[in-house]
Amino acid sequence: MASALQAWLEQINAHESESAVLRGGEPGHGHGHGGGGARSQVRQDNPDRTDDPVLNALYEVVDASTTVLDxxxxxxxxxxxxxxxxxHVTVVEPSGGSVEELESIASERGIANITVIQSDWDTTKVEQADIVLCSLVLHHVSDVEPFIRKMGRKAKHRVMAVEMMEFPGMIESPFYQRVHDSNPTPLPxxxxxxxxxxxxDIYPDLEMFPSTPPVLExxxxxxxxxxxRRIAVVEGTPEDDRLQSAMTELLQETPGGLVVKGVKPQRLGIVSWRP
Ligand SMILES: C[S@@+](CC[C@H](N)C(=O)[O-])C[C@H]1O[C@@H](n2cnc3c(N)ncnc32)[C@H](O)[C@@H]1O
Structure with a gap:
């Protein structure tokens, strides 16, 4: 049986190659630098929200003396x-668009204790922090062992990785199936x-959070x-016709937004450990 690290690498590589084929060799959108995602996963949430259980769990380990590396x-x-x-919070983020957005929100709110380093984690030089946070990133990283080891070296107290229980991209998979007549290799x-x-040899704690409905938009x-954007469909093509009929069939209006029928509610968890 392949090692877990080998299986991880193969899974991400298979996902990326399928995605590249669909896009005619163009890099993917949404699962990689720049992010994007269904509303329940990667929306730009209100910074003053009090109803985000993951954020509330992070607040429990952060006080005025804590440094965070995101x-x-x-x-x-x-x-x-x-x-x-x-x-203080230091953010390491390679996407120029995200960095610009973050800096503009920070300046609008008069936040002075955030430093943003525009770089990949793999290559950046950065000081240690009390908490190293990594949310919804690991499933993009094929060579994940050095990435995780570096998080451990940079954390004085705790590494905290926010990830999904159901595979990332699950919400769009029924549309992918109908448009491309196959199922994508799921991301980890x-x-x-x-x-x-x-x-x-890392034995983490796992804290799971309540499930949220599969709201797309x-x-x-x-x-x-x-x-x-997510499943590589060009406007006006036969694939686009299939996508639009799948939307008529699969989307259901709810007070919280458009929910995808047949997709399970999604759960986030924090995987955390002392370095
Ligand atoms: C799905 S978004 C998550 C963003 C944010 N952490 C959140 O929870 O909303 C994934 C982020 O990982 C970043 N990313 C991808 N590969 C990276 C790498 N090697 N080093 C650092 N960041 C990376 C992307 O640019 C993107 O902003």
Missing amino acids: VGGGAGRYAIPLASRAK AIADIMRVLWEM TDKVGALEYLR
Whole structure:
């Protein structure tokens, strides 16, 4: 049987090659630098929210003396609210668009205790911090062992990785199936991360959070634009016709937004350990 690290690498490589074929060799959108995602996964949440159980769990380990290093922090979904409680937050983020968004939100809110380093984690030089946070990034990283080891070296107290129990991209998979007549190789999820960590002799805690409905978007125009981008569909093609009929069949309006029928509610968890 392949090692967990080998299986992880093969899974991400298979996913990336399928995605590249669909895009005619273009890099993917949404699963990689730049992020993007269904509303329940990667939206730019209100920094003052009090109803985000993951953020509330992070608040429990952060006070005015805590330094945080947010690896692949995107546009600051956690970094911005954490900065209001922490001593300092450093974000390492390669995507120029996300860095720009984060810096503009920080300046609008007058936040002075965030430093943003525009770089890949693999190559960046950065000081240690009390907490190293990494949310929804690991499933993009094929060579994950050095990435995780570096997080351990940079954490004085704890590494905290936020990930999904159900595989990332599950919400769009019924559309992918109808448009491309195949199922994508899933990206790794929490169970795969646990196997990789155990193989690395790291035995983490796992805190799971309540499930959330599979909300894709709030409106149909936004949902179509999101799905075209995520599953590589060009407007006006036969694939686009199939996508739009799948949307008619699969999307259900709910007070929380457009839910995808047949997709299980999604759960986030924090996988954490002392370095
Ligand atoms: C799905 S987004 C998550 C963003 C943010 N952490 C959140 O939870 O909203 C994934 C992020 O990982 C970043 N990323 C991907 N590969 C990375 C790498 N090698 N080093 C650092 N960040 C990376 C992407 O640019 C993107 O911002």
